[in-house]
Amino acid sequence: xxxxxxxxxxxxxxxxxxxxxxxxxxxxxxxxxxxxxxxxxxxxxxxxxxxxxxxxxxxxxxxxxxxxxxxxxxxxxxxxxxxxxxxxxxxxxxxxxxxxxxxxxxxxxxxxxxxxxxxxxxxxxxxxxxxxxxxxxxxxxxxxxxxxxxxxxxxxxxxxxxxxxxxxxxxxxxxxxxxxxxxxxxxxxxxxxxxxxxxxxxxxxxxxxxxxxxxxxxxxxxxxxxxxxxxxxxxxxxxxxxxxxxxxxxxxxxxxxxxxxxxxxxxxxxxxxxxxxxxxxxx
Amino acid sequence: xxxxxxxxxxxxxxxxxxxxxxxxxxxxxxxxxxxxxxxxxxxxxxxxxxxxxxxxxxxxxxxxxxxxxxxxxxxxxxxxxxxxxxxxxxxxxxxxxxxxxxxxxxxxxxxxxxxxxxxxxxxxxxxxxxxxxxxxxxxxxxxxxxxxxxxxxxxxxxxxxxxxxxxxxxxxxxxxxxxxxxxxxxxxxxxxxxxxxxxxxxxxxxxxxxxxxxxxxxxxxxxxxxxxxxxxxxxxxxxxxxxxxxxxxxxxxxxxxxxxxxxxxxxxx
Ligand SMILES: Nc1ncnc2c1ncn2[C@@H]1O[C@H](COP(=O)(O)OP(=O)(O)O)[C@@H](O)[C@H]1O
Ligand SMILES: [Mg+2]
Numbered sequence: 001x002x003x004x005x006x007x008x009x010x011x012x013x014x015x016x017x018x019x020x021x022x023x024x025x026x027x028x029x030x031x032x033x034x035x036x037x038x039x040x041x042x043x044x045x046x047x048x049x050x051x052x053x054x055x056x057x058x059x060x061x062x063x064x065x066x067x068x069x070x071x072x073x074x075x076x077x078x079x080x081x082x083x084x085x086x087x088x089x090x091x092x093x094x095x096x097x098x099x100x101x102x103x104x105x106x107x108x109x110x111x112x113x114x115x116x117x118x119x120x121x122x123x124x125x126x127x128x129x130x131x132x133x134x135x136x137x138x139x140x141x142x143x144x145x146x147x148x149x150x151x152x153x154x155x156x157x158x159x160x161x162x163x164x165x166x167x168x169x170x171x172x173x174x175x176x177x178x179x180x181x182x183x184x185x186x187x188x189x190x191x192x193x194x195x196x197x198x199x200x201x202x203x204x205x206x207x208x209x210x211x212x213x214x215x216x217x218x219x220x221x222x223x224x225x226x227x228x229x230x231x232x233x234x235x236x237x238x239x240x241x242x243x244x245x246x247x248x249x250x251x252x253x254x255x256x257x258x259x260x261x262x263x264x265x266x267x268x269x270x271x272x273x274x275x276x277x278x279x280x281x282x283x
Numbered sequence: 284x285x286x287x288x289x290x291x292x293x294x295x296x297x298x299x300x301x302x303x304x305x306x307x308x309x310x311x312x313x314x315x316x317x318x319x320x321x322x323x324x325x326x327x328x329x330x331x332x333x334x335x336x337x338x339x340x341x342x343x344x345x346x347x348x349x350x351x352x353x354x355x356x357x358x359x360x361x362x363x364x365x366x367x368x369x370x371x372x373x374x375x376x377x378x379x380x381x382x383x384x385x386x387x388x389x390x391x392x393x394x395x396x397x398x399x400x401x402x403x404x405x406x407x408x409x410x411x412x413x414x415x416x417x418x419x420x421x422x423x424x425x426x427x428x429x430x431x432x433x434x435x436x437x438x439x440x441x442x443x444x445x446x447x448x449x450x451x452x453x454x455x456x457x458x459x460x461x462x463x464x465x466x467x468x469x470x471x472x473x474x475x476x477x478x479x480x481x482x483x484x485x486x487x488x489x490x491x492x493x494x495x496x497x498x499x500x501x502x503x504x505x506x507x508x509x510x511x512x513x514x515x516x517x518x519x520x521x522x523x524x525x526x527x528x529x530x531x532x533x534x535x536x537x538x539x540x541x542x543x544x545x546x547x548x549x550x551x552x
Pocket of ligand 2: 342464
């Protein structure tokens, strides 16, 4: 049969493979960083300061993507930086998703007073400017991995909540929900077994997007020096340092920035690709 | 209950909902009356047609009969039990006995479940044994090959989907089925097939059926009794030959005049 499905499938497939491939690379880099890194991420080598990347004149073997102004290897620090980025992405993304999606699902499906409470809470939450909120939270909680994760969850659960609520409300109108009641299914089980599977593609896409957002938030907080202690390399910290020497050593800024950009893009594209793949009509 | 007591006894059935279009500054929203005190019986084995214009309350009435909606007044007595205010927990074991076929099978079949899972759901929930076997028998009954069991709704044609909806409704061997505009989304030839199937099932399975439609020609062919609704009130309730022979209410006459009625034997092939 000739229809649009095959074209959509191919495009979704390519997107899924490219973004998935990059994310796999980053995951491997994070796991294998101690074994595959050419240098020690914290070792300063003032003789190697501002060594350019390998294809430029004056490069040194072992400093593939150059070195920063303290002589630390950029590639090594990007590999180690992937660890923090991914921990924040997975932990903060998953927790944000769990909190927001659960509240959204309950509000959207049960409506009534449950919906009124959740919606009011979301409205109040949305009144705070998110970045200010984050900085305030970190100021209260102190810097560190846990505070960053808590800050992201506290700020971003509303994104899941709003979208999942609207989607659950849509699905709740469908007759398959009424037919579950006719069959004698309880409300709770209907939410779990009928609504949730139909909202799951949306949740997965959002979760992937949220992981990308968590990576950005972590980078921003590192950039303003509110993140992890300065010892462990983070992409945001590298970008902040690279900015000061952009004219003498562009590679210190550009490579972590590029990695950050590709990772965030991949997370969002991966989510969209998965959503298409999950669609029963396109399957 | 004696054998010839009606399956349904509906007395002064009322249903009102808050009017979402008005938002008063103080106090609760005014309520709009959708069902305004309906009384009628559905005898066992009868096929009752419910007709009326769009918005006349047909679906609301139907869904109240099987307690998808809660009446705000009056009584719905099903086989001697007043179900009008039964709690869902008490209602659940009774749900085996009244089932529903929906208008839009695309919306009423969960897109993520296979045909066999869809038909098996009420059987499992109502605690039947031999679930797989019964689901397969239901497929046989509606004339779908058992190979459909592993398919998903989007892989079926409109007529096939509606057959799956029918299979689900008859799987628990109910006493009563509500069919709400079940052919209005289908092309003419599938319509005829689905209606023929329904007619046969009513006879074979000893069903009592409420058939909602705005198409009087379909109603005339299928139903033994017709209830005409208008603005949430019954304007006429009569046996089919009487209603077509000598309509009592003006509104019924208007309906009959408005709809071109071909020879009833040729309504469908
Ligand atoms: N959830 C609801 N809230 C408010 N009004 C409703 C709701 N559902 C139905 N109605 C109104 O009730 C009337 C009857 O609706 P319905 O039973 O669906 O009519 P029919 O099936 O005969 O077309 C309509 O006027 C409709 O606008
Ligand atoms: Mg209707």
